[in-house]
Amino acid sequence: MDGVKNRKWMLAPILALIVVFIFSLVQIPAAKQTPKNVPIAIVNEDAGMNTPNNGQMNAGDMIVKMITQATNEKTDDKAPTVQWITVSNLETAQKGMLEQEYYGVLMIPSDYTVKQASLQTPTPSSPEINIYVNQGMNAMAANTVTQMLNGIVDNINKETRTKLLEAAKQKGPSLTIEQAAIFGAPITKNVHYVNQTGTLASAPTALFQPLWMGSIAGALLMWFGLRKAGPSTPKNRLTAIAKQIVTGAIAAIVVGFGLAWIADGILGYDLPDFTSTALFLTLAYFSFILMISAILTWIGIAGMPILVLLLFFGAPLLALAPEFMPTFYRDWVYSWLPMRFLIDGLREMFFFGKEFSWNQPTSTLVWIGIGSIVVSCLSILKPTTQKKTA
Structure with missing residues (x-):
């Protein structure tokens, strides 16, 4: 009888370990979130502009190329965090968000190149990049997508500011008040939440x-x-x-x-x-x-x-x-x-x-x-x- 009781006592810690193991498995998905192939649409409506020295220039195309290349370089052979999907216009992208195809949209307006070129003139106009977050698909995913897209635009802002300062050094310290004010954050970032969750x-x-x-x-x-x-x-x-x-x-x-x-x-x-x-x-x-x-x-x-x-x-x-x-x-x-x-x-x-x-x-x-x-x-x-x- 004592042997049977001892075996029962020995089973207690084993059963406890099994319960702990099962409950630990339940928590893994939330603790080990690994975004992979998150579908995000990228819309480049930038019309570009003709320049006297360089001919036709399209800053929007350069941004799209930079973003997609950076994503591929970071992932190596692993699945990329973001699956960029090129969409022709904002209306199509918004329809895709309504059909739950995209978690978000990065949109470059038609006048982006023109406004970026104006940054080096005495009367600069800040170019804009629009971010759309499809909040209704998943509230937790929406927060992550917002951070990712904000980080991308912040990097674009940083690179643009660096280039503007280098160009200003070459021309000499003759910035207008408007230029000095806009150089801190040359790109305007607009964040829009669609299909909002609200209290639900x-x-x-x-x-x-x-x-x-x-x-x-x-x-x-x-x-x-x-x-x-x-x-x-x-x-x-x-x-x-x-x-x-x-x-x-x-x-x-x-x-x-x-x-x-x-x-x-x-x-x-x-x-x-x-x-x-x-x-x-x-x-x-x-x-x-x-x-x-x-x-x-x-x-x-x-x-x-x-x-x-x-x-x-x-x-x-x-x-x-x-x-x-x-x-x-x-x-x-x-x-x-x-x-x-x-x-x-x-x-x-x-x-x-x-x-x-x-x-x-x-x-x-x-x-x-x-x-x-x-x-x-x-x-x-x-x-x-x-x-x-x-």
Whole structure:
């Protein structure tokens, strides 16, 4: 007996280490953010100008070349931090941001070269570079993109200032008051945030947790209740599954509209479209409760660790943009998370002005629900152990 007790005591630190290891794995994506191939559009509308000595000159082209070359040189053989995508005009780039294709845009206006040339005249005019940050795609990514684009423009500012000072030295110390004032920061940087998150920045991930836990609770209650519903024959099982579907649908309506009301009225998220949000939450809950019910139908209570791990590993990832995750988590964890479609759908409605419609998040949740019903129905083929009676 003492040997058995000693072995149990020895298991305690091992189990504790396993728990610590699992929770450490959960924190890796947030602690080890590694931006890779972040799509950012670059728009060069600079028309250039003719100069007496050098002919046609286009400072915008030089900036684009410098930025893209610098990115390639820093990355060596690794994936670049930024994937620069050349776009013909600002209107196209803005449409791309609305379609969630770009995290940001670096835009050079049509008069950039003309204004840069004016810096060496007695009446200089500061050239501008416009930065657009697609905040709605991901709040955390938006902060990183803002820092990156600000750093790029600051470097351009520094190089321009150095060249201006060298040119001024060659001409002699005869700067006008206007030139002296503008030489400190010759390039004007304008930062614009589009598809702004406002008070809804954390809403998609905040609504996921109660919805997911409610789905688990609802599926468990139905599973425990239907286990007591008479002999386990194929006909009874199909009847039980039908009851699960109907009960789940009713619960989904209650939870979907109830959670939307709580988010709008109590949490103060100020939903842009209450009905669309409520309908989408209803669909998501119905899809999740069907999926969880299918797992419980086949595996039973042993399937609970799967659902708990989905919550632990899913919650931190849902707050990150895919391009900012470690490769393993992006390809082998995030890509398999069903709840990411809930986040994507809410993000489209909250930040991009979309309504409840047949789009990718909606269609995926529908197919998850249909697949779960099929899997549950197939459980009638599962052999059961009949209890012996004396």
